[in-house]
Amino acid sequence: MSAGAPVVLLKEGTNRQTGKDALKSNILAARTLAEMLKSSLGPRGLDKMLIDSFGDVTITNDGATIVKDMEIQHPAAKLLVEAAKAQDSEVGDGTTSAVVVSGLLLEKAENLLDQNIHPTIIIDGYKKAMNKAIEVMSQLGVKVDVKDLSSKTSRETLKKIVYTTMSSKFVSASSEEMEKVMNMVIDAVTTVAEPLPSGGFNVSIDLIKIDKKKGGDVNDSMLVRGLVLDKEVVHPGMPRRVEKAKIAVLDASLEVEKPEISAKISITSPDQIRSFLDEEAKYLKNMVDKLASLGANVVICQKGIDDIAQHFLAKKGILAVRRVKRSDIEKLEKALGAKIISSINDATPEDLGYAELVEERRIGNDKMVFIEGAKNPRAVNIVLRGSNDMALDEAERSLNDALHALRNILMEPVILPGGGAIELELSMKLRDFARSVGGKEQLAIEAFADALEEVPMILSETAGMEPINTLMELRAKHAKGLVNAGIDVMKGKIADDMIAINVIEPLRVTSQVIKSATEAATAVLKIDDLIAASPMKGGSGGKGGEGGMPGGMGGGMPGGGME
Numbered sequence: 001m002s003a004g005a006p007v008v009l010l011k012e013g014t015n016r017q018t019g020k021d022a023l024k025s026n027i028l029a030a031r032t033l034a035e036m037l038k039s040s041l042g043p044r045g046l047d048k049m050l051i052d053s054f055g056d057v058t059i060t061n062d063g064a065t066i067v068k069d070m071e072i073q074h075p076a077a078k079l080l081v082e083a084a085k086a087q088d089s090e091v092g093d094g095t096t097s098a099v100v101v102s103g104l105l106l107e108k109a110e111n112l113l114d115q116n117i118h119p120t121i122i123i124d125g126y127k128k129a130m131n132k133a134i135e136v137m138s139q140l141g142v143k144v145d146v147k148d149l150s151s152k153t154s155r156e157t158l159k160k161i162v163y164t165t166m167s168s169k170f171v172s173a174s175s176e177e178m179e180k181v182m183n184m185v186i187d188a189v190t191t192v193a194e195p196l197p198s199g200g201f202n203v204s205i206d207l208i209k210i211d212k213k214k215g216g217d218v219n220d221s222m223l224v225r226g227l228v229l230d231k232e233v234v235h236p237g238m239p240r241r242v243e244k245a246k247i248a249v250l251d252a253s254l255e256v257e258k259p260e261i262s263a264k265i266s267i268t269s270p271d272q273i274r275s276f277l278d279e280e281a282k283y284l285k286n287m288v289d290k291l292a293s294l295g296a297n298v299v300i301c302q303k304g305i306d307d308i309a310q311h312f313l314a315k316k317g318i319l320a321v322r323r324v325k326r327s328d329i330e331k332l333e334k335a336l337g338a339k340i341i342s343s344i345n346d347a348t349p350e351d352l353g354y355a356e357l358v359e360e361r362r363i364g365n366d367k368m369v370f371i372e373g374a375k376n377p378r379a380v381n382i383v384l385r386g387s388n389d390m391a392l393d394e395a396e397r398s399l400n401d402a403l404h405a406l407r408n409i410l411m412e413p414v415i416l417p418g419g420g421a422i423e424l425e426l427s428m429k430l431r432d433f434a435r436s437v438g439g440k441e442q443l444a445i446e447a448f449a450d451a452l453e454e455v456p457m458i459l460s461e462t463a464g465m466e467p468i469n470t471l472m473e474l475r476a477k478h479a480k481g482l483v484n485a486g487i488d489v490m491k492g493k494i495a496d497d498m499i500a501i502n503v504i505e506p507l508r509v510t511s512q513v514i515k516s517a518t519e520a521a522t523a524v525l526k527i528d529d530l531i532a533a534s535p536m537k538g539g540s541g542g543k544g545g546e547g548g549m550p551g552g553m554g555g556g557m558p559g560g561g562m563e
């Protein structure tokens with residue numbers, strides 16, 4: 001081996017940062033993202049206006065939507081985005097909190113790094129703190145009674161939970177609209193809920209279909225026990241209403257397949273035209289006859305239905321709908337107890353689904369097909385109405401949050417006080433715990449406690465309160481045993497019992513917030529080497545114009561001056 005020859009490991013132009021530098025620039029990027037979301041936390045949180053590369057505008061304070069739409073490029077910030085996504089898919093709420101808390105954890109970790117505490121120690125301390133926090137939360141959790149979903153007390157409880165989630169997201173709604181949506185959500189969830197032997201309920205949210213129909217206002221929204229298709233009956237000669245419907249759900253088309261490559265048919269006489277058309281018609285008539293022979297009186301088709309096929313269907317008194325979305329076709333399969341038919345020739349009567357009633361109804365200026373009394377009584381459909389797309393999107397987002405909140409509480413009927421109360425209580429308990437651990441890890445656990453304590457401070461800031469004094473007062477209350485004391489952001493003051501004023505969080509959500517946040521923060525802390533390929537030449541001009549070197553992006557991202 002010839003000594004002295006340089007070892008070239010990385011491509012020319014590659015930028016590399018190691019150790020503390022790498023860690024610091026990652027922390028900066030992750031914190032910048034968290035900093036941006038801070039001001040959106042809670043019901044008095046401010047909105048973000050996002051403009052995508054097509055110029056479409058979204059205005060929201062929903063953390064999941066913000067991070068999804070922001071097209072984050074920095075790899076470390078992306079870890080926080082992953083935390084938000086995990087939070088969203090696990091429990092469907094608490095996304096802003098997850099990102100904000102992981103940003104806070106990183107901020108506190110940075111102080112420890114500056115005191116020369118090794119990242120590994122911080123990571124271990126954070127993990128211990130997380131486990132302790134989860135343990136404390138389940139001790140502090142208050143069981144709620146939702147055993148009998150039809151009872152009035154259960155319904156009242158559910159309403160409180162829905163209210164907390166929706167009040168922070170559905171800000172434009174009037175109290176009447178809020179009431180309307182809350183009732184729809186509770187009805188929908190209680191319809192799909194299946195009692196579990198263990199106590200709680202299983203709620204499959206995918207049984208609840210949501211459609212948005214522009215026009216009218218939120219109060220015109222409705223809940224249908226069954227499914228609604230945003231389609232019209234295809235042919236004027238068909239019935240508009242079919243009772244005891246036997247429904248064929250097709251993902252094959254009722255058309256003569258067009259050849260893939262253009263084919264030319266030479267026709268030389270009128271007779272030939274007729275026989276050609278007759279042939280086509282015969283083919284379509286056979287398909288319709290086959291469906292009729294199965295006993296179908298309703299046909300719902302994912303693809304097209306030829307005019308001639310429509311005519312034959314109408315003659316048989318079959319109601320038909322075409323070009324139904326694939327996702328709806330799959331929902332229909334479950335709801336109607338049907339089997340999707342891909343080949344009409346091979347279909348059997350057992351493939352048909354069943355519903356008490358299929359009917360086309362007028363909704364605003366449009367028509368929709370309602371399928372009620374489906375074989376699976378747990379299928380429900382919410383049709384949201386609203387004057388414009390933005391209002392509809394907002395309504396849908398808050399509806400989704402509320403659905404998830406209810407699912408969470410039904411799966412694990414335990415609640416915690418919101419408004420920063422639980423975070424403050426946890427931080428106090430964690431400080432006690434830290435002392436019992438001792439050593440350098442004690443510092444990390446204390447840093448964790450400091451991070452959690454900032455949640456009530458941030459909430460108080462959104463309400464225009466003075467954060468430091470508020471924190472002092474809140475600590476004093478908790479020290480006196482008022483474990484549910486937190487920030488009532490609507491009134492701009494401390495409330496002694498957040499549960500009493502209905503600001504509550506399902507245990508499932510809060511414990512997931514702590515888990516997602518810790519996971520993301522420790523993932524960032526584990527990285528000590530940042531190797532970035534040089535930006536591709538000539539391909540610049542993309543979104544954001546960020547190059548390949550993440551190190552510079554912390555400063556390149558907006559939000560540096562957010563304080």
Ligand SMILES: Nc1ncnc2c1ncn2[C@@H]1O[C@H](COP(=O)(O)OP(=O)(O)O)[C@@H](O)[C@H]1O
Binds near residue numbers: 093
């Ligand atoms: N009326 C309220 N007063 C004080 N805090 C509230 C109130 N409603 C919700 N919160 C708190 O706001 C935080 C949730 O804010 P939100 O904007 O919904 O973000 P996330 O995406 O994390 O759910 C939680 O800490 C919750 O307890």
Ligand SMILES: [Mg+2]
Binds near residue numbers: 093095165168
């Ligand atoms: Mg929320």
